[in-house]
Each structure stands twice: as C-alpha cells, then as structure tokens.
Amino acid sequence: MGQCPIAIRALKRFAVDHAIKSGIYAPKGPVVMPAADAQKVAIIGSGPAGLMAGWHLARRGYDVTVFEALDVPGGAIAACIPEYRLPRDLLAADIENIKRVGVKIVTGTRIGTDISFEQLRRDYRAVFIAIGAHKSRKLCIEGEHADGILDSMAFLKDVNLGRPVDVGRRVGIIGGGNSAVDAARVAVRLRQCAHASIIYRRTRVEMPAFEEEIEAAIEEGIELLQLVAPVKVIAPGGKLTGAQCLRMKLGKPDSSGRRRPVPIEGSEFAIDLDTLIVAISEDPDLFFLGQRHGIELSRWGTPTVSPETLATNVEGVFAGGDVVTGPNTVIDAMASGRLAAEMIDQYLQGETPSPEYELVRPSMYVPPVELTEEEIETAARPVMPCLPARQRINSFAEVDLTLTEEAAIGEARRCLRCDLETEHAKQQLERIHLEEGSNGG
Numbered sequence: 001m002g003q004c005p006i007a008i009r010a011l012k013r014f015a016v017d018h019a020i021k022s023g024i025y026a027p028k029g030p031v032v033m034p035a036a037d038a039q040k041v042a043i044i045g046s047g048p049a050g051l052m053a054g055w056h057l058a059r060r061g062y063d064v065t066v067f068e069a070l071d072v073p074g075g076a077i078a079a080c081i082p083e084y085r086l087p088r089d090l091l092a093a094d095i096e097n098i099k100r101v102g103v104k105i106v107t108g109t110r111i112g113t114d115i116s117f118e119q120l121r122r123d124y125r126a127v128f129i130a131i132g133a134h135k136s137r138k139l140c141i142e143g144e145h146a147d148g149i150l151d152s153m154a155f156l157k158d159v160n161l162g163r164p165v166d167v168g169r170r171v172g173i174i175g176g177g178n179s180a181v182d183a184a185r186v187a188v189r190l191r192q193c194a195h196a197s198i199i200y201r202r203t204r205v206e207m208p209a210f211e212e213e214i215e216a217a218i219e220e221g222i223e224l225l226q227l228v229a230p231v232k233v234i235a236p237g238g239k240l241t242g243a244q245c246l247r248m249k250l251g252k253p254d255s256s257g258r259r260r261p262v263p264i265e266g267s268e269f270a271i272d273l274d275t276l277i278v279a280i281s282e283d284p285d286l287f288f289l290g291q292r293h294g295i296e297l298s299r300w301g302t303p304t305v306s307p308e309t310l311a312t313n314v315e316g317v318f319a320g321g322d323v324v325t326g327p328n329t330v331i332d333a334m335a336s337g338r339l340a341a342e343m344i345d346q347y348l349q350g351e352t353p354s355p356e357y358e359l360v361r362p363s364m365y366v367p368p369v370e371l372t373e374e375e376i377e378t379a380a381r382p383v384m385p386c387l388p389a390r391q392r393i394n395s396f397a398e399v400d401l402t403l404t405e406e407a408a409i410g411e412a413r414r415c416l417r418c419d420l421e422t423e424h425a426k427q428q429l430e431r432i433h434l435e436e437g438s439n440g441g
Contacts, residue, residue: 006415010384013400014408020093027093032102034063039348042067042124044111044288047075048330049321050130051095052337053344054103060345064103065124069110072161076132076322077330079157080179082186083396112288121316126344129303129312129319130337133327135285139174139278143233148240152183152279159186168274169194172243174230175279176200176207177327181214183277184222188393196222197271201229201248201261216399219389225271229261234270242272284323295319302326309343309353310336318344369416379414382407 019025041057043050046068054064072078073095077086099105111117120127136151138144148168152175158165171187173180173196180198187196198217200207203226207214218224232244247267250259284302289295296304296313303312303319310320320336322328343353371379385401386392392399403411 004381006418007381007384007403007411008415010382010403011408011411011415014403014405016090017402018405020090025093027096027100029100031100032058034058034102035061038063039126040065040124041126041128041344041348042120043128043130044120045075045130045132045321045323046073046105046107047130047132047321048077048333049132049323049337049340050075050128051098051103052334053128053130053320053341054105054337055098055101056338056341057344058098058102060341062345062348066103066105067109067111067115067120068105068107070157070161071108073105073107075130076134079160080134080153080182081160081330082156082182083160084185084189084392084399085182087398110288112290117289117293125348126316126318128337128340128344129317129323130321130333130340131284131286131288131323132333133282133284133322135283136278137281137283139230139280141230141232143235143240144278146233146235146238146240148235148274149233149276149278152179152277153282155183155277156186159190165190167193167277170272170274171196171277172199172271172273172275173197173277173279174199175281176202176209177279177281178209178213179282179327180277180279181209181217183279185213185217185220187275187277188220188222189396197225198222199225199228199230199243199245199271201227202250202258203227206258216386216389216392220393221389227261229263230276231268233276240273240276242270243276244268244270282322282327284326286323300326306353308355310340311343311347311353316347318347366416369413371413371417375410375413376417379410381414382411 016025038061040063043054043064043066046066050066054066058064068075070079074091078091109115111120134153136153155165156179167187167190169192171193173184173187184196184198187193204214204224227248228245229248230243230245233240234242234244245268247264248261249264251262252260254260286301294314295317298304302324305312305319305324310318312319318340320340321333325332339355342355346353382403384403386399387397387401391397
C-alpha cells in the first residue's frame with residue numbers, strides 16, 4: 001500500500017471539480033485595485049509562469065501588468081495545450097480569479113514591436129520575462145520550406161485559437177515529445193485527416209512524451225513509426241507530397257543518456273503525406289529584447305539566471321519558465337513564477353534576493369485514519385476514467401474524466417496511511433516493474 005504511488009493528480013482534479021460544482025471556486029467579489037503608490041512590475045508573457053508570478057505579486061500589493069502578444073491570455077496553456085487536455089472554461093475561471101486580485105492583463109501587445117523592452121524597463125521597477133519557448137526548430141533537410149510543412153507550435157495555436165486549418169488526409173508528425181503527440185492527437189480530431197503517423201528516430205522507450213499520452217495516441221489510431229528519420233522532403237513544384245526516410249538503429253548513448261540513432265545504409269523508403277508537422281523541440285524567441293539589452297545569454301540562447309533567485313545580470317530583470325529551461329512542464333513553469341514573485345518582492349523591498357529554506361511543519365495534526373482489515377488488503381491505486389477512443393477522436397471533449405466520490409475518498413484514505421503495505425500494492429508494483437522492463441525502461 002505504501003509502495004504503490006498515490007494518484008495525486010486525480011485527487012486534485014476531483015477536489016477542483018467538487019469545488020466548482022459546490023460553488024466554492026466561482027469568482028466572487030469585486031476586483032482588487034492596487035494602491036496609488038504601489039510599485040509597478042511588468043511581466044512579459046501570460047503563460048503559467050507569468051500568471052503565477054502576477055498572482056503572488058498582486059497579493060503582496062504590487063501594481064502588476066502582464067503583457068501578452070496573443071489576443072487571448074494564457075500563453076501556452078491557452079494556445080498550445082489542446083482543449084481535450086485543458087478545457088477552456090476552467091482556464092478562463094482561473095484567469096478571472098487572477099484578474100480579481102488586481103493583475104492587469106494586456107493582450108494583443110507584443111514587446112519589441114508595440115512597446116520596446118527599454119521602455120518597459122523605464123516604466124516599471126522590475127520586469128519578469130516569462131515568454132515560454134514557442135519557436136520550433138528546423139529539420140535542416142532538403143525541401144523543408146515546401147508548402148505543406150507546418151511547425152507544431154503554429155499548428156496547435158491555429159487550431160486552439162479557432163483559425164482555419166486544412167491538413168489533408170495524410171499527416172506526418174516528426175518528433176517524440178509532448179508537442180509531437182499533441183499535434184498528432186489534434187490532427188486526428190480534424191475532419192479531413194484520415195491517418196496520422198508519428199515519425200520518431202528512436203524507439204518508444206526513448207520518447208520524452210508522457211507515457212499516458214503516447215498510449216492514448218495509439219488508442220486513437222495514430223501510427224507510431226519508430227527508428228525512422230526523414231532525410232528529404234518530396235515536393236514537386238514546391239508542394240509537399242511525401243517524405244523520403246531512412247530506417248535507424250540504436251548505437252551508443254549520447255549526451256542525453258539515450259542511445260544515439262544510427263542510419264541503416266540502403267534502407268530508404270518514402271511516406272506519402274499531405275502535411276508534415278515538425279515537432280523536434282522549441283526555443284525561446286528573444287527578438288523583443290532588441291540589440292542593446294545587456295542580458296547575458298547561455299549557449300542555447302536562453303537568458304542566464306541565478307537558479308536560486310531567477311535574477312539576470314541586468315538590474316531589476318528576472319526570467320523564468322520555459323524561456324530559461326526550454327520546453328518543460330506547466331507545473332515547473334508555475335513553480336518558477338512563484339519563486340520569481342518572492343525574489344522580486346525582496347528586490348523591491350531593498351533586500352538582496354535570497355530564497356529562505358526552512359522546515360515546513362503541518363499547520364494541524366491529523367490523526368492516522370483507521371482502516372478496516374478489508375480496506376488494508378484491497379486498497380489499490382484507482383484507474384483514471386476516460387472517454388472511449390471512438391468518442392475522443394470525434395470532438396475536442398475532455399479525455400480524462402473525474403474519479404467517483406467513492407474512489408476519491410478511498411484513495412485519500414490510502415494516502416493518509418502510506419505507512420501500510422498490502423499484498424495488492426505489492427502485486428501492482430511488481431506489475432509496473434515488469435511493464436517497465438518489457439519496455440526497456
């Protein structure tokens with residue numbers, strides 16, 4: 001029981017859904033206005049890092065303005081994460097609550113075009129750069145500029161923002177990360193797409209995408225072409241008709257720790273395609289800084305910051321989220337936003353930014369839950385319910401459903417007795433280890 005991981009994400013989802021249904025979470029009360037003499041902070045980007053920083057800074061009494069280049073707030077969580085993973089009404093409720101604590105969000109305003117970065121630094125006491133990483137990398141192969149080739153971020157933004165998209169019947173997606181899987185799962189939900197293939201140069205074991213997302217993609221009929229790499233775009237007259245590919249084998253590990261894909265000589269073959277979506281990772285686009293920004297950049301072209309304070313080498317300028325780390329999880333971006341708010345607060349109070357590390361103790365004592373012998377023996381991690389694959393691919397309805405109240409309470413009780421171990425939990429753990437072993441994990 002204690003060894004089998006708790007379904008904490010499912011429990012949090014149940015708690016939020018319960019709060020919404022009960023009216024606890026609904027935005028209430030008037031919008032809080034900052035004091036007239038409040039110090040002003042600018043945040044570039046309204047993604048998870050920017051919104052989290054804005055929330056915490058506004059609650060500390062600062063006059064916070066978030067600048068967003070898109071016409072809608074939310075950054076990557078609104079424009080890049082598909083609606084079947086994050087319903088827009090829930091996101092809108094979160095953003096409304098952030099506005100109610102006094103955060104001003106200015107959309108349709110691109111720093112570097114509408115307002116210069118230098119002007120922003122003059123008008124605000126501190127600046128937090130949280131633009132994410134939205135610039136897709138290039139394939140660097142012959143023909144990659146042909147008509148019919150899309151980058152994954154642009155494709156996902158177009159679909160999520162309701163822009164017209166025509167991918168044709170045959171879609172190929174190059175890459176093995178979450179943006180590649182997202183692009184594939186979105187493509188099969190478009191009426192015109194009859195078949196989608198993820199083309200990956202390693203095996204499923206090495207794919208950096210979440211395992212549950214890969215499994216869901218396969219359930220939805222998406223083909224996974226492993227150990228395959230494109231070497232040339234077939235585009236007579238400049239219009240994509242397919243991709244010339246090579247089969248690969250795995251060699252010695254590279255700097256990432258994964259085995260390096262090695263081309264197999266004479267293994268060329270062609271794939272017929274109407275659209276090819278490139279999703280081989282993303283970089284931040286720092287054009288908005290201008291020529292004389294003075295911010296030190298890493299060899300990857302990302303802002304160099306102190307890992308403990310997120311401060312750059314430029315006075316009053318901080319940076320966090322994917323713009324610093326590269327593509328990462330939403331929760332990591334949110335964590336960096338909270339840290340940035342704490343450090344900016346210290347900076348504006350005239351202190352030297354420095355995180356405080358202290359032991360956090362529970363605010364109240366919760367006695368151990370009394371479980372029956374039957375509960376101890378049968379307690380097991382619940383399986384998250386989801387829509388059947390046939391229903392999923394016909395709409396953008398949310399895929400993951402909520403635990404039943406009974407299942408949620410049972411899992412919460414199991415969580416509160418993590419010191420107990422059951423035979424059922426041992427069997428679950430053994431099964432997980434066997435599955436990882438069969439997948440090469």
